Amino acid sequence: MTTDAAIEAVGVRKAFGDHQVLRGLDLTVPRGIVFSLLGPNGAGKTTTVRIFSTLSRADGGSVRVAGLDVRTDRQRVRSRISLTGQYTAVDVAQTGEENLQMVGELAGLRRRDARRRAEELLDQFDLTEAAGRRAGTYSGGMRRRLDLAAGLVGRPEVAFLDEPTSGLDLPARQAMWRVISDLAGSGVTIVLTTQYLEEADQLADRVAVLNDGRIIADGRPHVLKQQVGGRRLELTFTTEPAFDSALRILSHRALSRDQHALAISVGTDGDAARVRALLDEIDPDRDRVRSFAVHDASLDAVFLALIQKDSSHV
Ligand SMILES: Nc1ncnc2c1ncn2[C@@H]1O[C@H](COP(=O)(O)OP(=O)(O)O)[C@@H](O)[C@H]1O
Ligand SMILES: [Mg+2]
Structure with missing residues (x-):
């Protein structure tokens, strides 16, 4: 060939x-x-x-x-x-x-x-x-x-x-x-x-x-x-149970997680209505999410996300 x-x-x-x-x-x-x-x-x-x-x-x-x-x-x-x-x-x-x-x-x-x-x-x-x-x-x-x-x-x-x-x-x-x-x-x-x-x-x-x-x-x-979400929604939780429940709800949508920092990130396009809907889904009583921020994905984040995604398949 x-x-x-x-x-x-x-x-x-x-x-x-x-x-x-x-x-x-x-x-x-x-x-x-x-x-x-x-x-x-x-x-x-x-x-x-x-x-x-x-x-x-x-x-x-x-x-x-x-x-x-x-x-x-x-x-x-x-x-x-x-x-x-x-x-x-x-x-x-x-x-x-x-x-x-x-x-x-x-x-x-x-x-x-x-x-x-x-x-x-x-x-x-x-x-x-x-x-x-x-x-x-x-x-x-x-x-x-x-x-x-x-x-x-x-x-x-x-x-x-x-x-x-x-x-x-x-x-x-x-x-x-x-x-x-x-x-x-x-x-x-x-x-x-x-x-x-x-x-x-x-x-x-x-x-x-x-x-x-x-x-x-x-x-x-x-x-x-773009593959892992052009942007990332970084969520920080108030308590470990709040973190755990969000992780269960988000399941494979979670691109990366940090148990120690009680932080999870999710791919997003940054659209306000969708961000709001996601917050409502994981935090209906508004006491679980301590803070959130939308960032452009750095290649660093992409790398971590890809590796975590890959190892979750095995
Ligand atoms: N000649 C070798 N004999 C035995 N193990 C090796 C040898 N070369 C590399 N390895 C092992 O293969 C793996 C990959 O090594 P390497 O290709 O050097 O990784 P990287 O360059 O990405 O750091 C490592 O676990 C390393 O210990
Ligand atoms: Mg090398």
């Missing part, structure tokens, strides 16, 4: 011992977009990226990257992708410029072309000023950007970024976000894993949520928000 997608994964399964990490993962990533794979720690994001980038074999299912089968066309897949992760492959004894030039020469570029490509990337990644300094003197954020730049020397079709901002402070994360946004216009498909919902919301054209070994939601960030 020929495909125009950057990635097409069907029914991917992977276990470590008897720990089933991926349980039939389906995913299609169109070319040229920033795609974010979102999931909590331990969800299987790195496992997925390692399978997609040929570093690890799936137990079952099929994966095509840049139109090629990762199982049977490993070398050609590798020549079309790059992978950068939390663990930087930068040589700290060399300058930023030397690092990029070396990668270029290893990739078969002539010295002069490697130098030109290095300059281009240093500029693109805001590293021109630091180009002549040893990478060992770089901040964590600069090193991470250099690592990402090194992955792009060979102009990959698909760049995998596994939690590119984890452990960075906010200014360094924002600098990374800027370079990733800029990259998005260059035609390379970016697959970015993150636990930061905010990051996916900022950068990604498409988001998929990985939970319990499967993709439980997949779409444009704003569409995901």
Whole structure:
């Protein structure tokens, strides 16, 4: 089957011992977009990226990257992708410029072309000023950007970024976000894993949520928000029995709940008549609801809601 997608994964399964990490993962990533794979720690994001980038074999299912089968066309897949992760492959004894030039020469570029490509990337990644300094003197954020730049020397079709901002402070994360946004216009498909919902919301054209070994939601960030209610009605209750009774009445309509805070949230379109009717339904005597507020759904809330919905099915 020929495909125009950057990635097409069907029914991917992977276990470590008897720990089933991926349980039939389906995913299609169109070319040229920033795609974010979102999931909590331990969800299987790195496992997925390692399978997609040929570093690890799936137990079952099929994966095509840049139109090629990762199982049977490993070398050609590798020549079309790059992978950068939390663990930087930068040589700290060399300058930023030397690092990029070396990668270029290893990739078969002539010295002069490697130098030109290095300059281009240093500029693109805001590293021109630091180009002549040893990478060992770089901040964590600069090193991470250099690592990402090194992955792009060979102009990959698909760049995998596994939690590119984890452990960075906010200014360094924002600098990374800027370079990733800029990259998005260059035609390379970016697959970015993150636990930061905010990051996916900022950068990604498409988001998929990985939970319990499967993709439980997949779409444009704003569409995901709509799926769980474009807005949320946040209710806080006066007592635990009031909270419990509201939860019984709302049942699956409750998108998230917080027993400790006696809070429940429900999807709503914000229409006053409907909000009023819902309040009357769960609080006919007007003594159960302490406060309520309508918020636009943050991707954070969407994420929690999707995970809670998903686990309530099993
Ligand atoms: N090589 C391995 N051997 C055994 N278990 C592993 C291995 N790699 C990952 N795991 C387990 O698989 C699960 C998913 O890990 P991972 O893909 O790293 O998650 P994430 O990147 O989303 O945090 C975790 O429970 C992890 O402990
Ligand atoms: Mg990981």
